[in-house]
Amino acid sequence: MNVKTLDSNTEKQPRLPTSERKVIKSSRTKKTLLSFDVTVDPQNPMPLDRQRCAALGAAIRKAVSAGTDLRYADLRNQDLRFLNLSGLDLRGADLSGSMLDNSVLAFSNLAEANLRGARMVRGSLAYANLRGACLIGTQFNLVDLTGVLFWAAEYEATAQSAERRGSES
Numbered sequence: 001m002n003v004k005t006l007d008s009n010t011e012k013q014p015r016l017p018t019s020e021r022k023v024i025k026s027s028r029t030k031k032t033l034l035s036f037d038v039t040v041d042p043q044n045p046m047p048l049d050r051q052r053c054a055a056l057g058a059a060i061r062k063a064v065s066a067g068t069d070l071r072y073a074d075l076r077n078q079d080l081r082f083l084n085l086s087g088l089d090l091r092g093a094d095l096s097g098s099m100l101d102n103s104v105l106a107f108s109n110l111a112e113a114n115l116r117g118a119r120m121v122r123g124s125l126a127y128a129n130l131r132g133a134c135l136i137g138t139q140f141n142l143v144d145l146t147g148v149l150f151w152a153a154e155y156e157a158t159a160q161s162a163e164r165r166g167s168e169s
Helices: 048-065
Strands: 018-025 032-040 119-121 129-131 139-141 149-151 158-160
Touching: 018 048, 032 048
Parallel strands: 119 139, 129 149, 139 158
Antiparallel strands: 018 032
16 A cells, blocks of 8 residues: 655645746847846736736837837747737847737838748738838738738748738738
8 A cells, every 4th residue: 555645845835926037139239128027927817928928018018118219129039929019110120930929010110020930810910011021931810911011022921811901012
């Protein structure tokens, strides 16, 4: 007969919120554009990845309202899901490999941005400026592309169920 004893170290302890430092730099100058703490709370019913995204979105909005310039921001391989980035000037930003699902980038300036391998499902790029953007391997599924300005330098995106009405080329 096996008898298991509970060691005090193995008992379930409530997990405490954890914090990590997040830094966003310029892809050109490597200068820090934005630095902030992301705190995730395992007790919060919101999934941890959503908490991280919400913290990032709040930090970006706060930084932009304080006058931070996000042109050429290095946002490679970032989880940018569920963010409202409407109207931001992200000219030349590197968003390659990022997840943009359910994000809103309506009226944003993404001219000369690198979106290589990025993915956006159920988002909006309505009236965004994508002139000269690299779209190789970019996936747009169920994305609102109304009025988008395209003049891509490198264009090989896949669009499934995307609407593109009144767009200029």
